[in-house]
Amino acid sequence: MRFTINREQLVKALGPVSKAVPQKVELPILANVKIELNDKGLEITGSDSNMNIRVTVPYKIGELDVIRNYQYGAVLIGSKILLEVVRRMEGEEVSFELIDGTILRLDDGRSNFKLNSISADEYPEIDLNPVGSVFSIRGDDLLALVEQTAFAASTKEARPVLAAVNLEANNNVLTATATDTARLARKRIEIDNDVHFSVNVPAKKFLDIVHSFEGAEMIEVSISDKKAQFAFNNTIISTRLTNGEYPNTRNIVPKVFNYYLHVNSKEFINAMERVSILSSDRDGVIKLLMSDESVEIISRSATMGSANEKINMYQFEGDRFEISFRASFVSDAIKALRSEDVTICFIGEMKPFVVKNQNDQTIDMLVTPLRS
Amino acid sequence: MRFTINREQLVKALGPVSKAVPQKVELPILANVKIELNDKGLEITGSDSNMNIRVTVPYKIGELDVIRNYQYGAVLIGSKILLEVVRRMEGEEVSFELIDGTILRLDDGRSNFKLNSISADEYPEIDLNPVGSVFSIRGDDLLALVEQTAFAASTKEARPVLAAVNLEANNNVLTATATDTARLARKRIEIDNDVHFSVNVPAKKFLDIVHSFEGAEMIEVSISDKKAQFAFNNTIISTRLTNGEYPNTRNIVPKVFNYYLHVNSKEFINAMERVSILSSDRDGVIKLLMSDESVEIISRSATMGSANEKINMYQFEGDRFEISFRASFVSDAIKALRSEDVTICFIGEMKPFVVKNQNDQTIDMLVTPLRS
Structure with missing residues (x-):
């Protein structure tokens, strides 16, 4: 693997992926990001085993050659150190080269780093293809939907399903509900696609994720019985769902008052x-x-x-x-x-x-x- | 005790005093500030037993009547709650009244707080009169003196004297020295007063204190064998000194190099x-x-x-x-x-x-x- 990449674009892509990689990892391999150069560009993948994120740096942005002088390949490299090194570098471009399959050499014409790396084969298989119900929603709408409900979810672990936001789709309406049993917040939004599902997305993770939607025009959401996945711009984020049946809160909101x-x-x-x-x-x-x-x-x-x-x-x-x-x-x-x-x-x-x-x-x- | 005080001036004075009051206090009484209305104005005193601070809110600032409608008196009140209440109030002025010597009533014409208070007699005696060697120094000079040396002090507790900045005055020169034995920083500054002393000021506290000097025109410093004290504007801060002889570093800096x-x-x-x-x-x-x-x-x-x-x-x-x-x-x-x-x-x-x-x-x- 070999490529020369625009440093600013690389830092911009690495930021959100590194943030997803947890400080303390149960699986040490997940302290790494996978960087893979293929026909789409440089795919940077991170995971904390509950949530996966992939940001792709394209070969070209407008007239700018973002990636040049390249050869396909993949490798695993410590997320924290990679971000710290490219952030602190000063060159406009950084050249990457994998030497003997184990040393990743970074050079910006000023400083030279030889980082110990790991074979890409060691990384868990992460499937980011959309499966299940697929629909589109404006980024700001999805952000509002989550921000206006998730705060009411439980912060306790006792009943995991209450620490989630219930997302339900029916008759072209997407409904988000959160409750810790002492309060409830619910918001409905119309969607163009006629999809049907009811799943529970961990509230804290959901809030983290939706903040990256700010300003994103459209989000392609795909919901299966295992995961919720969000694709926008050059980014795909998926999160595991919380198992268990969400309490029936349909008729809980009173309509007559004194x-x-x-x-x-x-x-x-x-x-x-x-x-x-x-x-x-x-x-x-x-x-x-x-x-x-x-x-x-x-x-x-x-x-x-x-x-x-x-x-x-x-x-x-x-x-x-x-x-x-x-x-x-x-x-x-x-x-x-x-x-x-x-x-x-x-x-x-x-x-x-x-x-x-x-x-x-x-x-x-x-x-x-x-x-x- | 009774007075009506400009809320903005009170908040400004309470800030630094509350900051000095530690989150966890060994002596529970020190979780309070002492507020005393006397002929100087409203004196607000806080202490963490190693460091004392008093800010005085004057009766008048220029044409502004800061304190009016008053009667002398003193009381102890929880530092954290007092600051939080007056910060969150919205009135331009707050009226204070001590009722039955135990309830401090705060009213800004909108909200009304009755805070449990403690008799001022319970507070430890804090003497903030200048004693020992007294000299004057520009606030920015003292800030530079400490900032350019204190970083080199030890952060370990093993030898307390090394966690201090040594302040020495001789022949109209004030010298600050800090060393953790692996490095040393020293700075000299000329002063107008011919004073003589060598004392050790805890480096971390010193850094906290000097930051409040930023922008203060002149600081009146007084140094005894027990404490270093700094008076400026309406503020007096004193800190306990670290006992022990500071290592002799006079001739440690080499002069000939290769x-x-x-x-x-x-x-x-x-x-x-x-x-x-x-x-x-x-x-x-x-x-x-x-x-x-x-x-x-x-x-x-x-x-x-x-x-x-x-x-x-x-x-x-x-x-x-x-x-x-x-x-x-x-x-x-x-x-x-x-x-x-x-x-x-x-x-x-x-x-x-x-x-x-x-x-x-x-x-x-x-x-x-x-x-x-």
Whole structure:
């Protein structure tokens, strides 16, 4: 294997692949990336065994010869050291040459590195061909879908399926649902392809992945019963799915309410965050006290003291009513709604309540109250 | 105690005091700051028992009434919670009132906090009067003095005195010295006052402290046998000294050399940092190979491979010569010299060498070579 490559393009491609390679690897071979020069360009593949990523550096970008003076081949090389070396080099191009199949020589005309490498045959087989249901979605839409739901997934390992985002497709609608049983977030989006599936994508990984979609025009998504795969620009990312049946949450969101509180998102979030400083020793639980005359947020800590604040901008429909909940659950929900104003709809003191953006019927936000 | 205070000025004063209060306190009382309103203004005092800091918010800044509607008094209040509350408040002013000597009430016209507080009598006596030798120095000069030396202090606890910067004053010259025995950094600066002392200031604390001097016009320094104290603007900081005699390093810096290497600081540092990637498993030791024809940096790792790079901009005086050292020691020294070009002066393969800024005779940088 031999090639001369534009250093900036190589660094740009190596970044996301190296990030996917974990600091501590269970399989030592996965501390390497596989670099393979073939007819598509330089394929750089990384994996942490749950997630795989491949970025391909093409031979040409516009008029720029990105790769030249080459001979096909493949090798494994430590992900961290490769990125560090090419990042610190100063030349516009770097020449790579595999010597005796074991030494990878890097030269930018200034410095010269001979890196110990491993035969490409040692790398696990990674299949990145699209299988299962295939559909297309705008990068920004998929990013929003995940960002507006994944925060509600469980961070605990006890029930792995709750640490995932459920992705369901039916009748040209893609629905993402996340719940840790104390709250739920759901978002629907229309898609052009008539595909049918219901799978669970690990929430934390999903968030990591979708951030790389920012600005990507279209994503080709393929969903099988084993993996979800995303292809865009010169990148393919696949992640393993979480096994297990997702709880049935279809009819969980109530539709009839007894109390409605309309608030300004920013004022309400700021007040909750301030007041909940004094319940940081009780999971940030605050009490909301509503009547025609005033809306007040209250917290109390045995050790620190107490706090209260009256809301200025509000409209309340219903009789005098009070309810307690974890402040961060409601502020997370409000933030995810991305609206200047929101409406919080209550049924009763110990009944789950809904946070709504009146102008967006594609999102559901449900929060369970707590005893104060 | 009662007062109404400009919130922005209070936050500005609380920041540095809270930073000094450690996350984990041996003495629980030190998790508090003492706030005392007296004829000077609002004195906010924090301590981690090794270092004390007091920032005073004055009654007036120019035309601005910073504190008004007041009654003298003092109380202890949790440092973290006080800063968090006043930071998150939105009012221009905050009113403080001590109720029944135990509840500190904060109100900005929007939110209302009742914080549990502790009697000021419980706080340890902290004396911040200047004692011992007193002199003045420009803030930027003291910052440079510490930044250009403290990096060479030991980070190990084995010999506490080596983890300190030795500050010595004699004949209107203030000298700072730091050494971990493998390298030494020294800087001299002229002062107006004829004071005499030799004390050891913990290097890490010293670096923390001097950063708050940035931009301060003049610092009034007072040095006793127990503490070093720095007063500027509305702030006083004192730190405990490290006991023990500092090693005699007066005549340690050689003056006669056999080899001189002149290099461009930036090129040389970059080359060393690049090449030393491949000796990260050996403390970053690199070999420097010099002759009339070329100057080359070499490293080798049993596991990773090898690297070498030829320097472009150099001038070498002497016979062919090679020497090994820890790359970071030399790049730290070059950076501290703050010069575009430096000269490295060698005596022999296993003799300590000197890194020099030819235009600045106030700094000494000494590095001990290693076997490669």
